[in-house]
Amino acid sequence: MLMEVKSQIKATHLSIKYALQRELLNKFTFISNILFMIINNGCFIVQWIVLYSLKQNIGGYSFRQILLLWGLAAMTYGISRFFFKEAFNLSDIINSGKLDNYLIQPKNVLISCITSSVEISALGDILYGLIMLILYGLSVKNVILFLTCGILGSIVLTSISIIFSSLSFWFGRTEMVANTVDSLMTNFATYPEGIFKGIIKIMFYTCLPLGITTYIPVKLISNFSLPDLIFIIFGTFIFTSLAFIIFYFGLKRYSSTNLMNARI
Amino acid sequence: MKGVGSMAVITVKKLSKVFKVKVKEKGLKGSLKSIIKPKYNIIKAVKNISFSVDKGEIIAFIGPNGAGKSTSIKMMTGILFPDNGTIDILGLDPSKDRKRLAYSIGCVFGQKEQLWTHLTPYDNFKFFGAIYDIPESIVEKKIEELRELFELEEFINTPVRNLSLGQRIRCEIVASLIHEPKILFLDEPTIGLDPVVKEKIRTLIKRMNKEYKTTVVLTSHDISDIEKLCKRVIIVNKGQIVLDDTMDNLKYHYLNKKIIDVKMKEKVNLDDVEGINILKDKDYNLKLEVDLKKKTISDAINLLNIDNIIDINISNIPLEEIISQIYKDGDK
Numbered sequence: 001m002l003m004e005v006k007s008q009i010k011a012t013h014l015s016i017k018y019a020l021q022r023e024l025l026n027k028f029t030f031i032s033n034i035l036f037m038i039i040n041n042g043c044f045i046v047q048w049i050v051l052y053s054l055k056q057n058i059g060g061y062s063f064r065q066i067l068l069l070w071g072l073a074a075m076t077y078g079i080s081r082f083f084f085k086e087a088f089n090l091s092d093i094i095n096s097g098k099l100d101n102y103l104i105q106p107k108n109v110l111i112s113c114i115t116s117s118v119e120i121s122a123l124g125d126i127l128y129g130l131i132m133l134i135l136y137g138l139s140v141k142n143v144i145l146f147l148t149c150g151i152l153g154s155i156v157l158t159s160i161s162i163i164f165s166s167l168s169f170w171f172g173r174t175e176m177v178a179n180t181v182d183s184l185m186t187n188f189a190t191y192p193e194g195i196f197k198g199i200i201k202i203m204f205y206t207c208l209p210l211g212i213t214t215y216i217p218v219k220l221i222s223n224f225s226l227p228d229l230i231f232i233i234f235g236t237f238i239f240t241s242l243a244f245i246i247f248y249f250g251l252k253r254y255s256s257t258n259l260m261n262a263r264i
Numbered sequence: 265m266k267g268v269g270s271m272a273v274i275t276v277k278k279l280s281k282v283f284k285v286k287v288k289e290k291g292l293k294g295s296l297k298s299i300i301k302p303k304y305n306i307i308k309a310v311k312n313i314s315f316s317v318d319k320g321e322i323i324a325f326i327g328p329n330g331a332g333k334s335t336s337i338k339m340m341t342g343i344l345f346p347d348n349g350t351i352d353i354l355g356l357d358p359s360k361d362r363k364r365l366a367y368s369i370g371c372v373f374g375q376k377e378q379l380w381t382h383l384t385p386y387d388n389f390k391f392f393g394a395i396y397d398i399p400e401s402i403v404e405k406k407i408e409e410l411r412e413l414f415e416l417e418e419f420i421n422t423p424v425r426n427l428s429l430g431q432r433i434r435c436e437i438v439a440s441l442i443h444e445p446k447i448l449f450l451d452e453p454t455i456g457l458d459p460v461v462k463e464k465i466r467t468l469i470k471r472m473n474k475e476y477k478t479t480v481v482l483t484s485h486d487i488s489d490i491e492k493l494c495k496r497v498i499i500v501n502k503g504q505i506v507l508d509d510t511m512d513n514l515k516y517h518y519l520n521k522k523i524i525d526v527k528m529k530e531k532v533n534l535d536d537v538e539g540i541n542i543l544k545d546k547d548y549n550l551k552l553e554v555d556l557k558k559k560t561i562s563d564a565i566n567l568l569n570i571d572n573i574i575d576i577n578i579s580n581i582p583l584e585e586i587i588s589q590i591y592k593d594g595d596k
Contacts, residue, residue: 007397010394011394011395014391014394015391018380018382018383018387018391021382021383022380022382025382099343100338100343100373100376101376101378103341103342103343103362104341104342104343104366104369104371105366105395105396106363106364106366106367106395106396106397107363107395172286251345252345253345254343254344254345255283255344256338256343256344
């Protein structure tokens with residue numbers, strides 16, 4: 001078991017390394033994608049500066065907490081898109097029969113598939129997340145908690161995409177559903193929790209688990225509490241397990257295709 | 265059924281697979297209708313097929329498009345789950361032991377590339393070595409060995425995207441051999457290649473089979489691949505096995521016909537002779553098809569009159585024709 005995990009990590013590391021190598025072939029695109037992503041994210045903070053000049057507290061958040069919220073949202077988004085990019089194209093991969101290559105290898109199909117390419121602009125999100133953390137306040141505790149929550153949150157984001165994309169095994173083209181859920185997760189993650197009420201708030205702790213990816217982490221970094229940390233870890237475990245169970249259950253219905261394709 | 269015995273490395277019993285395909289009527293109206301009240305076609309891609317393959321055999325697994333050969337191979341390699349029946353590959357069930365089985369089999373799909381195109385073949389082979397948990401020193405040795413066998417020297421350090429199709433297919437085969445698989449599944453490995461490269465690939469497959477005793481299951485629409493490589497052929501049509509026989513039996517007994525090309529001194533009339541079909545009659549040249557069940561070759565030559573013959577060539581019916589006939593018979 002331990003050997004298997006070690007071997008999977010080695011294969012995943014190589015896969016990500018080679019995928020990154022592919023993106024580095026065009027240095028200008030590589031650097032400009034990262035820079036423009038940071039600038040793009042930075043523009044949104046301007047509107048919050050304006051809003052906070054009018055009001056000191058929005059949805060229960062101070063301006064520093066907004067910086068933290070944006071940092072966490074960018075970090076979870078960045079890590080998930082950089083390391084698990086193909087989880088966000090999974091519906092298309094299933095429908096076009098591109099799982100064949102991973103199924104004939106002695107490795108975990110889902111992990112091999114989702115880590116087979118990287119999104120370079122996501123490095124811009126990761127850097128932006130770190131800049132926001134610096135602006136919020138650097139400390140050993142903050143860095144550890146920020147990175148832990150960023151990694152766990154990205155795993156949850158990826159799991160949500162896998163769950164909705166795996167519906168393609170049953171219903172064909174479900175990328176619209178997966179993309180919509182993905183967009184909702186990304187967009188809502190940049191607003192303070194306090195402005196949402198009722199059913200939307202319930203959704204944040206069920207089908208759109210922003211509670212786990214951003215809201216509880218903001219609370220946790222602002223004011224550490226062990227139960228919150230345990231809740232985040234437990235929630236991540238549940239969503240990850242669900243993603244694996246649904247994907248592997250659906251895989252039995254995989255129908256492949258004879259379409260020509262290449263690993264480019 | 266051939267190949268049943270203690271040496272069998274592949275045993276397939278009563279294998280079936282059904283696909284449910286949505287039927288759409290023409291136009292926008294049809295598309296809207298299919299959303300409200302979808303209709304499905306049940307396609308029986310593989311119907312109850314059974315066969316086994318012995319260690320070291322090179323078998324052709326062929327059939328027309330949509331016959332069910334790729335579906336069968338995908339079930340044998342663990343890509344697809346069967347609906348019914350059992351598959352035993354080297355003592356493992358592909359649907360339950362996919363990962364363990366992957367260490368012992370290799371696959372090359374002519375239509376689907378496994379190699380990273382921005383990397384060199386050498387880096388790709390190292391990647392596949394890691395995928396199959398082979399220690400680096402052993403991978404190096406294996407690459408060296410396969411580099412010689414498959415003559416990769418010239419381009420082993422050139423990015424895959426800059427290789428010709430033939431070179432790329434050679435690298436695909438090498439990548440699938442890095443972990444020394446006991447069985448190699450080759451799904452149309454020579455698709456799109458020119459005749460010289462095809463011949464090279466065939467020679468290499470033969471050499472590999474001889475050197476490593478690798479069992480090979482080959483699908484191809486190129487009859488020359490099958491004729492030159494395989495001693496046994498399984499023909500699948502409409503999801504069923506319509507023939508499982510040795511290549512010799514297929515060639516010499518299945519249709520029992522010979523072709524005679526003859527140049528005559530004087531014209532001979534063979535119209536309405538039972539067992540002889542005139543394929544071409546131009547000037548003093550005749551091309552005849554002799555049905556050996558009704559006429560022997562010597563009877564046919566006697567009819568032509570041996571003193572009247574300037575030149576003669578007797579050949580078998582081209583394998584391509586025999587196989588096309590079997591496909592057509594299967595369609596009836």
